[in-house]
Amino acid sequence: MARERCNPGWKLSVETEMVRSNLKFALRGNHPPRPLVPPIYNSSTYELEDVREGEELSNTSSKNGYLYSRCGNPTVDVAAETIACLEGAEGSLLFSSGCAAISTCMTTFAKCGDHMVLCQPVYGGVNATVDKILVKLGLEVTYIKGNSLEEYKKAIKPNTKILYGETPANPTMSILDVEGFAALGKAHPQLVTMIDATFASPYLLQPLKYGVDLVMHSCTKYIGGHTDLLGGVISFASKEHGEALTATQIYLGNNMSPWDAFILHRSVKTLALRMDRHSENALKVAQFLQDHPKVEKVYYPGLPSHPDHELAKKQMRNFSGMLSFELKGSMENGVTLVENVKVISLAVSLGGVESLVCHPASTTHCDSYVPAEMRKAAGVTDTMIRLSVGIENAADLIKDLEQALDKVKI
Ligand SMILES: *Cc1c(COP(=O)(O)O)cnc(C)c1O
Numbered sequence: 001m002a003r004e005r006c007n008p009g010w011k012l013s014v015e016t017e018m019v020r021s022n023l024k025f026a027l028r029g030n031h032p033p034r035p036l037v038p039p040i041y042n043s044s045t046y047e048l049e050d051v052r053e054g055e056e057l058s059n060t061s062s063k064n065g066y067l068y069s070r071c072g073n074p075t076v077d078v079a080a081e082t083i084a085c086l087e088g089a090e091g092s093l094l095f096s097s098g099c100a101a102i103s104t105c106m107t108t109f110a111k112c113g114d115h116m117v118l119c120q121p122v123y124g125g126v127n128a129t130v131d132k133i134l135v136k137l138g139l140e141v142t143y144i145k146g147n148s149l150e151e152y153k154k155a156i157k158p159n160t161k162i163l164y165g166e167t168p169a170n171p172t173m174s175i176l177d178v179e180g181f182a183a184l185g186k187a188h189p190q191l192v193t194m195i196d197a198t199f200a201s202p203y204l205l206q207p208l209k210y211g212v213d214l215v216m217h218s219c220t221k222y223i224g225g226h227t228d229l230l231g232g233v234i235s236f237a238s239k240e241h242g243e244a245l246t247a248t249q250i251y252l253g254n255n256m257s258p259w260d261a262f263i264l265h266r267s268v269k270t271l272a273l274r275m276d277r278h279s280e281n282a283l284k285v286a287q288f289l290q291d292h293p294k295v296e297k298v299y300y301p302g303l304p305s306h307p308d309h310e311l312a313k314k315q316m317r318n319f320s321g322m323l324s325f326e327l328k329g330s331m332e333n334g335v336t337l338v339e340n341v342k343v344i345s346l347a348v349s350l351g352g353v354e355s356l357v358c359h360p361a362s363t364t365h366c367d368s369y370v371p372a373e374m375r376k377a378a379g380v381t382d383t384m385i386r387l388s389v390g391i392e393n394a395a396d397l398i399k400d401l402e403q404a405l406d407k408v409k410i
Helices: 002-006 014-027 051-057 074-087 098-109 124-134 149-155 178-186 239-252 258-268 271-291 309-315 331-338 372-377 394-406
Strands: 091-095 115-118 140-143 160-166 192-196 214-218 232-236 295-299 322-327 356-358 384-388
Touching (some): 074 091, 074 258, 091 098, 098 124, 098 160, 098 232, 098 239, 115 124, 124 140, 149 160, 271 322, 322 331, 331 394
Parallel strands (some): 160 192, 192 214
Antiparallel strands (some): 091 232, 295 322
C-alpha cells in the first residue's frame, strides 16, 4: 500500500513528493530493514489498511497494531515489554513521569466516595497528588503511621479500594512486608494493592511475585539510571487491571515519549550490573558513616542494625544504593556537610550512576508537598540527609564524605 501511495501513476509535484517521502524509507530492497536495536518511531499516527482496521484499532484493548501514538507506539512497547519481563508481569505501561503513573493508577481504581489507605512516609509527590487533587475530587484517604500490616488492616473500611505502599520508603528506608501486604489485599476482594518500589528497582524486588496487584517505579531513578530521562511505569498482574489502566492512559494522554522509551530500553540492559554496584558501594558508605563519631544515626536496610534488616534480606536480592543519615547536633552541621562534598553532587533525584546528596525536609518533603507535622510524625527529621550512592569507586566517595565531615564542627 505504501508503495502505491509513493507511485500513484502520475508525476507528483515536488511539494507533494517532499511531504510523502517518508513513506519510501522502508522500501529499499525487497525487505524492511532489521535493526538490532529498536528504532525510535516518532510517528504520531500510522497508515491504516482500511476503515475496518481503523475501527478495530480504536478499541482501547486492541493489541493488533498501531493507530495513533497516544494509544500505543512500537518503541514505547519494546521498553514496556522488557520491564514486564523483569517484573514477571502480565504487562507494563510507560508514563511521562512516576507521578503520572501514580495518579493514573489512583484515578483508575478509585472514584468519588471510595477510600484509599497509604503508608507514611510516602514519596512527597504522592502526598501532593492525593491531598491537593484527589481529595478535592471526593476520594477519602487515611495515612497510617508507618507501614505495619496491623495499621493497614485497622484502616480498611467497606469502601476502601486501594492499599498503597512504598518500599524501601523515601527517605527513612523502612521496609514493607510485601508478602503480608499482598495477603491482606487478597483477604478483601474489593481492594487493589499497589507498591511503589522505586528505591529497590525491579532487579532487587519483584512485588508481583508475592501477589501484589500493581507495582510502580519512577523510571527517572534506577531503571533509567543515567539522570537523563523522566518516566514512570506500572506493571500489572491481571489483564483486566491492564486494560483499565490502558484506557485511562489513552484518555489522559500521559504516555512516555518514544525518545525517552528508547534510552530507557537501552538503560535496562545494564540495570543488574548497576544495582549490584550501587548496593556494594552503599554498604561500604553506610558502614563508614555508622562508625564515624560525628554521625548520630544511619538508615540503611543492609546494616544489621536497621530494624527491617531481616525482612529486607528475605524479600530483596540486595539492599540498593539509597541511604539516609543524621549528624550529631543541629541542622547546620548537615548543611556544612552537603555544601562541602566535592565528588558527590548536591541535587534532588536519585538512582543515577553519579552519587547525589539532598536534604529531604527542605526539598522532596518540603512544606508545599507535605505539611510539617505530618513530615515529622513520619520520621523525616530536619537533620536527615539522603544519599543516593552511585557506581563510582567507593573509596573516593568515602574520602569525599570524610573531608566534608572534617569541616563539620560538633
Ligand atoms: C521520584 C519518585 C517518584 C516520582 O517520580 P517522578 O518521575 O519524579 O514523577 C515516586 N516515588 C518515588 C519513591 C520517587 O523517588
